[in-house]
Amino acid sequence: MVDDLPAHMRPERSFQGLILALQRFWADRGCVILQPYDMEVGAGTFHPATTLRALGPKAWNAAYVQPSRRPKDGRYGENPNRLQHYYQFQVILKPSPLDIQDLYLQSLAAIGIDHKLHDIRFVEDDWESPTLGAWGLGWECWCDGMEVSQFTYFQQVAGFECAPVSGELTYGLERLAMYVQGVDRVYDLNFNGREGAEKVTYGDVFLQAEQEYSRHNFEHADTDMLFEQFRMAEGACRKYLEAGWEQGEGGNGARHLMALPAYDQCIKASHVFNLLDARGVISVTERQGYILRVRELAKACGEAWLATEGGGAQ
Amino acid sequence: MPDLLLEFFSEEIPARMQSRAAEDLKKLVTDRLVEAGLTYEGAKAFATPRRLTLTVAGVPVRQPDVKEERKGPRVGAPEQAIAGFLKAAGLSSIEQAKVQPDKKGDFYLALIEKSGRPAIEVIGEIVPQIAASFPWPKAMRWGARSAEPGALNWVRPLHAVVALFGPETEEPEVVPFKVDGVASGDITFGHRFMAPEPIKVRRFDDYVRSLERAKVVVDPARRAQTIRADAKTLAFARGLELIEDDGLLAEVAGLVEWPVVLMGTFDEDFLAIPGEVIRATIRNNQKCFVVRDPKTGGLANAFTLTANIEASDGGKAIVAGCERVIRARLSDAKFFYESDLRLRLEDRLPKFNEIVFHEQLGSQAERIDRIVALAGHLAPLVGADIATAERAAHLCKADLLTDVVGEFPELQGTMGRYYAEAQGEDAAIAHAIEDHYRPKGPDDLVPGDPVAITVALADKINMLTGFWAIDEKPTGSKDPYALRRAALGVIRIVLDNKLRLRLKAIFAHALPATALRHAHHELRTYSPKAGDGSGAERLSKLQGNLERDKSKIPALADDLMLFIAERLKVQLREQGARHDLVDAVFAQRNGKDAGNDDLLLVVRRIEALDKFLDSDDGRNLVAGYKRAANILRIEEKKDKFEYRGTPDATFYELDEEKALGRAIEGAVLEAGLAVVREDFASAMTSIAKLRPYVDAFFDKVTVNVTDVRLRENRLRMLNEIREATRAVADFSKIEG
Structure with missing residues (x-):
């Protein structure tokens, strides 16, 4: 597959080529290819296509790129591989197919990582998200000693047992691209696969943003506003959750009619918390309290989702 | 006789769980076999990242066939009872039962003969049961079956099970069973990348050989051996030395089925970072070994990595990839280290105000203040300069807030030393910051420099007194704050450095800071509300609480001392000291001065006692003591009276009595003086001088005479013997 692509689209030549190759690979395996969720999230897992769809009995296979924001990881554009905004490529397969490891290895081959040449390893890494009330077992996948993906079998999400279990693959796109392009500094990545005057690098696209957002995240983010936003998002989430419940008729169980809008507010609260944390205005003792508050929202949203059609409610 | 071969083939098992899982599998299967009457000759278990064998x-x-007798009801019992008996014994009619007489009449007796079942059937039952409840530290569900109730929990998805049973000379049979949808068979698979094809196996020896051809080394010990030998050879070829690391070796052996050792390098400039940081970076994050340059003794700019494949380019791409990752990691480490150096240790301390050490013991800052105060108190007792020790204590935890320690917690202390040196602290302070965590385990060194000793003791004693004050003592196997280790640390520091410390007084000095913390806080924050008539009452209640807590301190100090004594006993016993001698010395009470909180003296006493008991005098004296004590015990019990007090010399009749009386007087005086000089050997010798007099006394003097006053006086004489020995130890605890 790699061979019939024009040079600028090849995964080892361009960042966008890498994304397109992964999308095509997973599209060929029956995944719906979604676009990024239109809210700030810390990881692809927060996308409702993963968090909520992982709950309930219905089969679901999807893949998408998710821009992820980790305000604390900003380094003013000075660190060669730490970013406060980066891309994850996320795949969710429910139930987890029995050949999911093979599928994953094939996807690496599709972006030019040859397992006869490279040392690919599955190293224990159990995943837990305290804010989402979620955990799973799996590995970090190493290629020549570099972590290129996270591989998780979700066991619990939003405090509910996953039945069936989903398999989640998360590719760190910048790292992977640096690896296949043979680049040491993320800003030197070739973004569009062109050379000379036409070449656009990752730095051309994102360096200024990294500098500006680092300033924002660490020094200027308006904490009064953020505290207020946290409070409001938490309040709104609860309000929508409450308003969404509807008693079933004729012996049917209760249904929920607004799980998704409520979950948006949970995502919002989580991101606002991350910003406050980066600003250093949340003390160590308070921190746990905030995480707990977001988790309570996530759990309530999961419960609501399970009472929707998508969540498999009858 | 037949052999059994089992293999559970799964996705990658975490390295840290493999060896335990193999042992568990062995124990669970063989225990169940033995339970089923299937004793075996030998068993071995192995693990790779993808299989348990x-x-x-x-x-x-x-x-074996089993014969069993089952006693039934009386002959002529009601029909119901007979029917129940037939059913339970598996008989079709009562004629099949024997009739047996007994004291009360005739009874039915069933002879049940159970012929043994074929082992293969039994194994087919046992193995799925074991799999269903296998003790993985963490297990998971997967796939469509995970939605079903009772889905298998395994460490990672299970793909195949090999179960073969048969004698050496015949084709073995598949033991038929299913583990949650996975059927047993005779097929395994080779290396994930180099030989993924299915392999038919028969027995353990061809299993090992076939897998070896398919690039899988089944035995983890062999994989470890290969990694160690190859890494050493590679290092040697470049004039370098491998820095061995058994923990890492075991882990790496659990990450590969086919180890291929390669060597990479990193930029020499990184050697400016402390070696410990380089090692932690390369070891923890990349699972690679670092190497030493024998010429300098320091780290060389190289490492060995262990790949899981024989790459088509001989490993060039793998090494290049690994070098790149390590370069990035070391860049991060260098960045952390350099940015840590920009902030002085003392300037980090305010942050400790908002970090909770323990809910009832306050913040880390409060904890550090207590360590500083205690270090100031201990310094003169240990021979350290007070200001230096306080400064070291003040800074000893600051590195916990640095980026490098955040990244590598095991470098706590070590980094503090580097940062202290860099900011120009006294060498003794830098050294104390590193060493105050010591000894970290039974094999670790003990601090030896006075300042380091002071801070190490202050930290550990503060830990102990703090948790004693809030009644969070270790119980059973629960010791969440590692207080046993802290106590052992105190003991080793005291003994190894031959320190003379009265620990109980030190505890009593340290305890108020935590034991009275709550009461002081309540008093401090007390504010009488205007016009609140009960204010005075409340205030006096709070003052009462403070007094109450103060009054508890001596008991807390005693209790903590007992805990230390217990740890010392354990420690001494482990070192081979006779436990009865340890008890004898601990039980000894020398009048008002219960001197057993001076650990060094306790140990010296035990040594002296041990030597003493090795001599004839010692052994005979103990025999004499026991004789006296036995007579006394019997007579005191009979008379319900304790014969205390000095015997009256005017009632001495026989020369032996008079001689013993004089000898005791002299020996007690002499021994007492020797004890004051802490010369325990002399004290023992003085007491040993009693031996001929005691022997003679028992030879010639009858204790239980009819003259009441004479008898009483002689019993008092025996008591004198008992008391005299107490100058050195409590002889009643000595065995034999």
Whole structure:
């Protein structure tokens, strides 16, 4: 597959080529290819296509790129591989197919990582998200000693047992691209696969943003506003959750009619918390309290989702 | 006899769980076999990242037949009872039962003969049961079956099970069973990348050989051996030395099925970072070994990595990839280290105000203040300069807030030393910051420099007194704050450095800071509300609480001392000291001065006692003591009276009595003086001088005479013997 692509689209030549190759690979395996969720999230897992769809009995296979924001990881554009905004490529397969490891290895081959040449390893890494009330077992996948993906079998999400279990693959796109392009500094990545005057690098696209957002995240983010936003998002989430419940008729169980809008507010609260944390205005003792508050929202949203059609409610 | 071969083939098992899982599999299967009457000749278990393997040799073909007698009801019992008996015994009519007489009449007796079942059937039952409840530290569900109730929990998805049973000379049979949808068979698979094809196996030896051809080394010990040998050779070829690391070796052996050792390098400039940081970076994050340059003794700019494949380019791409990752990691480490150096240790301390050490013990800052105060108190007792020790204590935890320690917690202390040196602290302070965590385990060194000793003791004693004050003592196997280790640390520091410390007084000095913390806080924050008539009452209640807590301190100090004494006993016993001598010394009470909180003296006493008991005088004196004590015990019990007090010399009749009386007087005086000089050997010798007099006394003097006053006086004389020995130890605890 790699061979019939024009040079600028090849995964080892361009960042966008890498994304397109992964999308095509997973599209060929029956995944719906979604676009990024239109809210700030810390990881692809927060996308409702993963968090909520992982709950309930219905089969679901999807893949998408998710821009992820980790305000604390900003380094003013000075660190060669730490970013406060980066891309994850996320795949969710429910139930987890029995050949999911093979599928994953094939996807690496599709972006030019040859397992006869490279040392690919599955190293224990159990995943837990305290804010989402979620955990799973799996590995970090190493290629020549570099972590290129996270591989998780979700066991619990939003405090509910996953039945069936989903398999989640998360590719760190910048790292992977640096690896296949043979680049040491993320800003030197070739973004569009062109050379000379036409070449656009990752730095051309994102360096200024990294500098500006680092300033924002660490020094200027308006904490009064953020505290207020946290409070409001938490309040709104609860309000929508409450308003969404509807008693079933004729012996049917209760249904929920607004799980998704409520979950948006949970995502919002989580991101606002991350910003406050980066600003250093949340003390160590308070921190746990905030995480707990977001988790309570996530759990309530999961419960609501399970009472929707998508969540498999009858 | 037949052998059993079992293999559970799964996705990658975490390295840290493999060896335990192999042992668990062996124990669970063989225990169940033995329970079923299938004793075996030998068993071995192995693990790779993708498989758990068990071979059990010499299992009988069948279970032995079992004969069992079952007693039934009386002959002529009601029909219901007979029917129940027939059913339970598996008989079709009562004629099949024997009739047996007994004291009360005739009874039915059923002879049940159970013929043993074929072993293969038994194994087919046992193995799925074991799999269903296998003790993985963490297990998971997967796939469509995970939605079903009762889905298998395994460490990672299970793909195949090999279960073969048969004698060496015949084609083995598949033991038929299913583990949650996975059927047992005779097929395994080779290396994930180099030989993924299915392999048919028969027995353990061809299993090992076939897998070896398919690039899988089944035995983890062999994989470890290869990694160590190859890494050493590679290092040697470049004039370098491998820095061995058994923990890492075991882990790496659990990450590969086919180890291929390669060597990479990193930029020499990184050697400016402390070696410990380089090692932690390369070891923890990349699972690679670092190497030493024998010429300098320091780290060389190279490492060995262990790949899981023989790459088509001989490993060039792998090494290049690994070098790049390590370069990035070291850049991060260098960045952390350099940015840590920009902030002085003392300037980090305010942050400790908002970090909770323990809910009832306050913040880390409060904890550090207590360590500083205690260090100031201990310094003169240990021979350290007070200001230096306080400064070291003040800074000793600051590195916990640095980026490098955040990244590598095991470098706590070590980094503090580097940062202290860099900011120009006294060498003794830098050294104390590193060493105050010591000894970290039974094999770790003990601090030896006075300042380091002071801070190490202050930290540990503060830990102990703090948790004693809030009644969070270790119980049973629960010791969440590692207080046993802290106590052992105190003991080793005191003994190794031959320190003379009265620990109980030190505890009593340290305890108020935590034991009265709550009461002081309540008093401090007390504010009488205007016009609140009960204010005075409340205030006096709070003052009362403070007094109450103060009054508890001596008991807390005693209790903590007992805990230390217990740890010392354990420690001494482990070192081979006779436990009865340890008890004898601990039980000894020398009048008002219960001097057993001076650990060094306690140990010296035990040594002296041990030597003393090795001599004839010692052994005979103990025999004499026991004789006296026995007579006293019997007579005191009979008379319900304790014969205390000095005997009256005017009632001495026989020369032996007079001689013993004089001898005791002299020996007690002499021994007492020797004890004051802490010369325990002399004290023992003085007491040993009593021996001929005691012997003579028992030879010639009858204790239980009819003259009441004479008898009483002689019993008092025996008591004198008992009391005299107490100058050195409590002889009643000595065995033999």
